[in-house]
Amino acid sequence: MRASDKAYASLREDIIEWRLAPGTVLGEVEQSARLGVSRTPVREALGRLTAEGLTTAAGGRGVVVTAISLEDIDELFELRETLEAKAAALAAVRGERRVFEQLHAELLEAPALLEAGDPARHEYYALVGRLDDAIDTAISNSYLAQAMRSLRVHLVRVRRLAADDAARLGAAAAEHASIAEAIASGNPRLAEAATILHLHRSLSHIKNSNLKAGNTSH
Amino acid sequence: MRASDKAYASLREDIIEWRLAPGTVLGEVEQSARLGVSRTPVREALGRLTAEGLTTAAGGRGVVVTAISLEDIDELFELRETLEAKAAALAAVRGERRVFEQLHAELLEAPALLEAGDPARHEYYALVGRLDDAIDTAISNSYLAQAMRSLRVHLVRVRRLAADDAARLGAAAAEHASIAEAIASGNPRLAEAATILHLHRSLSHIKNSNLKAGNTSH
DNA sequence: GTTTCCCGGAATGTATACAAAATGTTCGAG
DNA sequence: CTCGAACATTTTGTATACATTCCGGGAAAC
Structure with missing residues (x-):
């Protein structure tokens, strides 16, 4: 399994299961440390999540978990x-x-x-x-x-x-x-x-x- | 304008205008040379295009422009x-x-x-x-x-x-x-x-x- | 003649170093 | 005290070097 897939699956799961609350900022370095992979696969995972709408690019300050009103x-x-x-x-x-x-x-x-x-x-x-x-x-x-x-x-x-x-x-x-x-x-x-x-x-x-x-x- | 945006816009335009025919393989190195940016932004652009369905990951051998039947x-x-x-x-x-x-x-x-x-x-x-x-x-x-x-x-x-x-x-x-x-x-x-x-x-x-x-x- | 296994090469996947941009803070002026 | 601007820090954006995987050719065995 590719590291980017692992990062994607892990983050996605955490968001869907509400372990990562809406509004949480997901920094690249922070997540790469937490997941044990480098920034590159984390970056790709965040890109995929943003394309799906689970996260939103917050411009300059990482991506944030999208809220559901x-x-x-x-x-x-x-x-x-x-x-x-x-x-x-x-x-x-x-x-x-x-x-x-x-x-x-x-x-x-x-x-x-x-x-x-x-x-x-x-x-x-x-x-x-x-x-x-x-x-x-x-x-x-x-x-x-x-x-x-x-x-x-x-x-x-x-x-x-x-x-x-x-x-x-x-x-x-x-x-x-x-x-x-x-x-x-x-x-x-x-x-x-x-x-x-x-x-x-x-x-x-x-x-x-x-x-x-x-x-x-x- | 970010290099990845430039690569994305350029590739997207080429696909929509049929300058890149369906079935064309888009190698990362090849496109990075053609567009004058490094592999990283090209990679991100290809990821976005694939998420949109304009290209398809061909597993191991680059991404290919999606056909429309x-x-x-x-x-x-x-x-x-x-x-x-x-x-x-x-x-x-x-x-x-x-x-x-x-x-x-x-x-x-x-x-x-x-x-x-x-x-x-x-x-x-x-x-x-x-x-x-x-x-x-x-x-x-x-x-x-x-x-x-x-x-x-x-x-x-x-x-x-x-x-x-x-x-x-x-x-x-x-x-x-x-x-x-x-x-x-x-x-x-x-x-x-x-x-x-x-x-x-x-x-x-x-x-x-x-x-x-x-x-x-x- | 066909099939299978192995090796070579070229592609993607990952890590990291460096550049640039944006934000938050702090210092100064009004 | 407040507003503003400049700076410092922290973040993302890019480039490149290295690792890994996958496809295809070719040779050998059946």
């Missing part, structure tokens, strides 16, 4: 709804029916995964990730897939902000199952509707749990 | 329609009416610009660019604006492929005027429809002139 979350979901609704509709038309029937069946069993001992819900998130991947493949549009991938980075960061209690995850699993079912049925308008419904509920949940915690993060 | 153009416009239709709708709701009324009036006068002596149609493209900027501002969504900006890079490249004759540009100006008018009227569905209409005609024109030229570029 409540307005940002609204904007993020506005774009997400646009992209994912279209993607679901395309998947319903172009996707392979059996793939999504299979995912639908598995998602119906998801509550069992949530009751298992894993506190990180690893298997559950992996299953949802497989649905995302299946949609990405089905749409046959690399530009749209790329746009969604770049969005997901920010969304994972937002998700960590919300309280992912078992109740919400169970409901989300049912919503995902509906999306998979709609795509499998080959009905693009239905797939769109199921996606929009899921995203609205997801956004409401995030904003609610955020409101309670008083977590504005700037 | 006819399928890519279809995919590009599929995403473009999704994003710009949404943007137009949002602009109709959130934008300042007078800005788009002004642009509408100017776009109706665009044919005069096309008859002026400038073969590059500099003023015409500047006017269309101002419409794009106005929409970007009106939507109040930095993520959506960013997604559209990253798309436009590829679209400029595609546009160079098409024969931008005066007839098509005149029609396009009328279509842009319709979009501005629809946004000014505050009707999101109308703005969406005007945008979709324009994009479909634009795509048809590109595919037609491309068919005639037999220009597949891989």
Whole structure:
């Protein structure tokens, strides 16, 4: 593994997991010392992170971890709804029916995964990730897939902000199952509707749990 | 101006203007010699270009200029329609009416610009660019604006492929005027429809002139 | 004749030394 | 006391030397 990849992965993980708070300045020398590599790979890693929007060049004084405000979350979901609704509709038309029937069946069993001992819900998130991947493949549009991938980075960061209690995850699993079912049925308008419904509920949940915690993060 | 910015701007320009053909390998040493800067800024420039999708890392043997196939153009416009239709709708709701009324009036006068002596149609493209900027501002969504900006890079490249004759540009100006008018009227569905209409005609024109030229570029 | 292994060369990946720019501070004048 | 300018420090930006990896050619074995 290249040193620049290592630096990138490490920094990215730290930002997404909120171990590096928004506003933190990431100096090149400081990070190269912390990560045990020289400035060059750190520099490349910071460049990649800035291109993704996880950090922002602060002109002369290093790069800073980008903040996510409540307005940002609204904007993020506005774009997400646009992209994912279209993607679901395309998947319903172009996707392979059996793939999504299979995912639908598995998602119906998801509550069992949530009751298992894993506190990180690893298997559950992996299953949802497989649905995302299946949609990405089905749409046959690399530009749209790329746009969604770049969005997901920010969304994972937002998700960590919300309280992912078992109740919400169970409901989300049912919503995902509906999306998979709609795509499998080959009905693009239905797939769109199921996606929009899921995203609205997801956004409401995030904003609610955020409101309670008083977590504005700037 | 930083050397890396210079290298980036120069390479980007060369790729967009098709002076660097798709498939061309861009070696770091070779480009640093050609551009008169050292490998480090060239490396950063190539990284940025790869992040944008204009070049692709070829693993071990430099980066290559990305090809644009006819399928890519279809995919590009599929995403473009999704994003710009949404943007137009949002602009109709959130934008300042007078800005788009002004642009509408100017776009109706665009044919005069096309008859002026400038073969590059500099003023015409500047006017269309101002419409794009106005929409970007009106939507109040930095993520959506960013997604559209990253798309436009590829679209400029595609546009160079098409024969931008005066007839098509005149029609396009009328279509842009319709979009501005629809946004000014505050009707999101109308703005969406005007945008979709324009994009479909634009795509048809590109595919037609491309068919005639037999220009597949891989 | 085909395949596989190894070696050579040229490319990228990394580290570090040096240059330049920007910021924060401090000193001085008003 | 406040404002401003100049300086010092700390940061990023660039160049280059060195390490490493990867591809391709060629020879030998099957």
